[in-house]
Amino acid sequence: AQSVSQHNHHVILSEAASLELGCNYSYGGTVNLFWYVQYPGQHLQLLLKYFSGDPLVKGIKGFEAEFIKSKFSFNLRKPSVQWSDTAEYFCALKGYSTLTFGKGTMLLVSP
Amino acid sequence: DVKVTQSSRYLVKRTGEKVFLECVQDMDHENMFWYRQDPGLGLRLIYFSYDVKMKEKGDIPEGYSVSREKKERFSLILESASTNQTSMYLCASSPHTKTYNEQFFGPGTRLTVL
Numbered sequence: 001a002q003s004v005s006q007h008n009h010h011v012i013l014s015e016a017a018s019l020e021l022g023c024n025y026s027y028g029g030t031v032n033l034f035w036y037v038q039y040p041g042q043h044l045q046l047l048l049k050y051f052s053g054d055p056l057v058k059g060i061k062g063f064e065a066e067f068i069k070s071k072f073s074f075n076l077r078k079p080s081v082q083w084s085d086t087a088e089y090f091c092a093l094k095g096y097s098t099l100t101f102g103k104g105t106m107l108l109v110s111p
Numbered sequence: 112d113v114k115v116t117q118s119s120r121y122l123v124k125r126t127g128e129k130v131f132l133e134c135v136q137d138m139d140h141e142n143m144f145w146y147r148q149d150p151g152l153g154l155r156l157i158y159f160s161y162d163v164k165m166k167e168k169g170d171i172p173e174g175y176s177v178s179r180e181k182k183e184r185f186s187l188i189l190e191s192a193s194t195n196q197t198s199m200y201l202c203a204s205s206p207h208t209k210t211y212n213e214q215f216f217g218p219g220t221r222l223t224v225l
Contacts (some may be wrong), residue, residue, distance in 0.1 A: 009151065034213070044154075044201065044216040090153060094212055096170065098144070103153035 134202030
């Protein structure tokens with residue numbers, strides 16, 4: 001079985017603060033990892049993905065994530081958040097077949 | 112751009128009604144998926160399909176069925192809607208590759224069952 005755990009359900013930050021959202025997974029084999037974002041009223045869209053190679057992956061809008069295999073983690077980071085980053089963020093794992101999503105982290109950035 | 116469309120953004124139905132949710136993708140993707148999204152629970156997979164006329168149960172298939180008669184269209188059916196099926200329903204598609212399967216999502220249908 002595969003599972004994804006996101007550490008925080010809600011995060012509140014001020015603009016310009018740094019962001020790190022935690023994601024841990026459980027799966028014994030080769031993984032593909034994703035971060036998706038859902039802005040208010042919009043489609044779920046892909047932020048970034050890890051397939052293989054460099055464990056530090058860069059995505060859209062200044063986001064990055066680091067795959068640490070020994071810790072089964074894939075944390076999302078951004079050095080300086082903006083009000084427009086207010087959204088719900090989902091970590092997802094593809095192990096055996098389908099995607100398994102975490103429960104999501106709602107980020108609220110105050111101006 | 113990949114486009115996944117869903118037939119309705121908002122739907123209100125009564126308990127016991129049969130409900131059809133339609134999803135169409137225009138990128139010739141082999142794989143299609145139906146999820147429900149609930150606050151605090153994330154996305155949970157209901158059913159998916161790897162090919163026409165083919166379906167597989169996801170994590171929460173009870174109370175749902177699906178139909179895939181054409182490659183571009185994947186329908187979710189609630190045979191007898193119940194109030195606990197009030198939710199946001201998301202459709203997604205992806206290409207059938209042996210590598211990673213990035214999924215592309217539709218806008219969602221918010222279903223309320225009264």
